[in-house]
Amino acid sequence: MLKFFRRIRKNLLEENKFKAYLFYAIGEIALVVIGILIALYLDNINEQQTIDKKQENHLRLIMGEMTNNLYSLQTEKEALGEILESNRLILSVFNNQKKIDTLRESYLSDILFMPLTRQIKFENENGALTELLASGGLKDIKNDTIRSVLASWDAKLAILESQEAGLYKALEETHRLVKEKGSFRVIFDQLGLSEYLKISEVSSTESNKHFLTSKEFENTILHYLASGDQLSRKNYPSFQKDLEQLIKLINQELSSDQ
Template sequence: MIKFFRKIRQRLLAENKFSRYLLYAVGEIFLVVIGILIALQINNWNEGLKERATEQSILKQLHSEYQSNLAQLDEKIFMRNEALEASYFLLEQIDHPANIEENAIYDAFWKLVRDPTFDPIVNDIVGSSNLRLIRNDSLVRLLSNWSSEVYQVQELELQYQKFRSEILAPAYNRLGVSRNVNDAVWKDGYSPPEALDKKNSVKLTIDQSPRPMDLREVLKDVELEGMIAQAITYHQVTNIQSGTLRDRILEMLELMEGEID
């Protein structure tokens, strides 16, 4: 093709037909420009296909990760709801000590010292150039805000973690109920809600303390009553924030499903 155009140019010059040569040269330049534009268009189209394929891969990975995050968050909300029920039960036992339920009290004490912490899968998509490949602006906004919203929930969880470690657990030791609480947990077999293998029920032999335990006297402890009330506030506030976070996950999953082919 190049030789063909060269021969035409040489013939026009040899015949002294400069005006025609000039017109031909302009036409040739025009064809070259059109060829370049077509090549660029094809290249952009190919790059677009690659980017869309990458976007689909990212969306599918994110969808799987946020489904896992949702399952874990629901697990933590469930644990806090159990702690809330346990707290209200203990306050009922404090208010009406004539109906003491020993095993249920130990079970409730245990549910208050569990430590539900949300630890979602961390994806580096927000901090990378791949975020621009996601075309849904609403999804990009939610992904960009995700880390800060998770942090707000984790901040509350850390406050309770400190409360149960520095205040609640030492109170159990002071009141002398820790051994009996742990015996009640394990004696019939126990699998924590957060366990990796929830089918694995473990039994341990601890046995209750040989010292006599008067739970009515334990429940008269003013500090313990305050701690139980404080646990209600901690768990209720954290669950409110977790509920908002759950809504965010559901919204993101819905947007992802709308974008995935």
């Protein structure tokens, strides 16, 4: 091909057709430029297709994580609801001697168990999102809204974790009080855990009812209830809404690319 063009140029020069040669040379340059532009265009298409494919893979992985996170959040919400209900039941008999006298130890152990043993901790899956952020791939997400939500996700999670940390402090304080001034063994006995763990039961005369007249224990349970109620009414619903919205946005984006 190159020999063919050189032959044409040589013939034009030999025949002193300079003007024709000039037009030919300009045309040849234009063809070369057009060829380069076409090659660049095709390279850009291939590069964009590669970016789009990476974006799709990232979004699918993130949507899978967020779907799992939604399930995990719901699990913690249900457990938190049980703890709050137990705390309310404990408070309902405080300083009511008539109720305390008729209260069965097994019932008290039952409503003490969850607030003493169940830590509320949303287990967040974020491997795909972390990889996306670390690799700088966030800039390749075409949807501005999705990109903005993902960029601020860690901040949303930090707020949730902060409130959970406050609730954990209440759990630790309740645990400390029972450990120092009460009996876990009574709770274990009454709930059948002693038998399950193959340990002997303590005397049936021991009781944890004295906590129901303890101002310190009441204050701790009130703090526990207030912290948990904030998480239950505000933080968890807000984060759940964010999760559902992000899943919806990603699903719409993936559907539009089909």
